[in-house]
Amino acid sequence: MSQIYIGYDFKVNPLQPGTEILIAELGYAGFESFVETEEGVTAYIQKDDWNEHILKDINILDSDEFKIEYTFSEIEQINWNSEWEKNFDPIEVDGKCTVRAPFHPDKNFEYEIVIEPKMSFGTGHHETTFMMLQFILENNFKGKSVLDMGCGTAVLAILAEMRGASKLDAIDIDEWCFENSLENIERNNCENISVFLGDAKLLSDKKYDVIIANINRNILLSDMDTYRKCLEKGGILYLSGFYNEDLPIIKEACNNLGFTFVENKEKNKWVAAKFKI
Numbered sequence: 001m002s003q004i005y006i007g008y009d010f011k012v013n014p015l016q017p018g019t020e021i022l023i024a025e026l027g028y029a030g031f032e033s034f035v036e037t038e039e040g041v042t043a044y045i046q047k048d049d050w051n052e053h054i055l056k057d058i059n060i061l062d063s064d065e066f067k068i069e070y071t072f073s074e075i076e077q078i079n080w081n082s083e084w085e086k087n088f089d090p091i092e093v094d095g096k097c098t099v100r101a102p103f104h105p106d107k108n109f110e111y112e113i114v115i116e117p118k119m120s121f122g123t124g125h126h127e128t129t130f131m132m133l134q135f136i137l138e139n140n141f142k143g144k145s146v147l148d149m150g151c152g153t154a155v156l157a158i159l160a161e162m163r164g165a166s167k168l169d170a171i172d173i174d175e176w177c178f179e180n181s182l183e184n185i186e187r188n189n190c191e192n193i194s195v196f197l198g199d200a201k202l203l204s205d206k207k208y209d210v211i212i213a214n215i216n217r218n219i220l221l222s223d224m225d226t227y228r229k230c231l232e233k234g235g236i237l238y239l240s241g242f243y244n245e246d247l248p249i250i251k252e253a254c255n256n257l258g259f260t261f262v263e264n265k266e267k268n269k270w271v272a273a274k275f276k277i
């Protein structure tokens with residue numbers, strides 16, 4: 001890999017939950033990989049995605065509860081495999097599903113997903129991915145056509161196929177996520193998932209029984225109308241990637257399009273919500 005990265009070394013006090021909150025916020029600002037250290041975290045972002053105001057919306061940096069100091073520098077080469085081996089512990093969801101890396105030993109779970117995340121978002125560690133995995137475990141996917149919008153590593157599409165979905169599209173705007181999704185789909189022997197590079201513009205003539213979209217508040221709001229048009233009657237929409245304070249805005253936008261709110265989950269202020277049409 002030859003992309004140039006900017007690496008930020010953050011010292012966080014108190015370490016937890018400060019580091020966890022910081023990683024979550026940086027993830028949504030475009031940082032792609034995180035290496036937890038004894039004092040905090042080193043976070044990486046591609047130089048092409050970076051600008052000098054990149055930390056402007058990271059709220060925890062302005063919080064009185066945490067003291068956070070950082071330095072940053074340009075890095076030419078990162079060995080992602082060794083970074084992940086240091087950092088990626090397997091996760092378990094509700095005793096039924098595990099998400100692990102290829103270098104972890106097998107586990108005896110009903111659903112075992114092997115993900116080599118490299119730089120893509122979606123190992124299950126993030127609250128939003130975790131809650132979406134829970135929704136997929138709790139709900140019926142048998143024979144359903146499914147869209148995983150903003151697929152990252154395609155972890156959600158992979159579980160949906162394991163749960164019986166018969167035809168799936170996984171779409172991501174990021175080229176690395178597109179390639180990583182293809183690799184993970186093969187690694188997990190999935191046969192019903194097609195991966196596309198792009199955004200909601202790809203959806204003009206598509207129809208699905210279920211749409212899963214874990215992106216962020218603004219993209220969800222701007223693409224919601226397209227999701228609505230792509231859902232079959234009786235279709236289900238799962239949304240995540242926003243904080244609990246944004247749930248009323250998301251609900252209102254969904255209501256205006258004729259969706260009914262079914263339920264939501266919440267973890268460390270992040271929300272995942274289910275709607276039906």
Ligand SMILES: C[S@@+](CC[C@H](N)C(=O)[O-])C[C@H]1O[C@@H](n2cnc3c(N)ncnc32)[C@H](O)[C@@H]1O
Pocket residue numbers: 121122123124128129132149150151152153154155156171172173174177198199200214215216219241
């Ligand atoms: C929060 S991550 C979620 C990844 C994965 N679905 C998960 O649950 O872990 C959001 C993903 O959406 C992608 N994305 C951002 N904007 C998008 C857009 N307009 N259309 C499609 N994908 C987008 C990002 O590249 C990123 O991989």
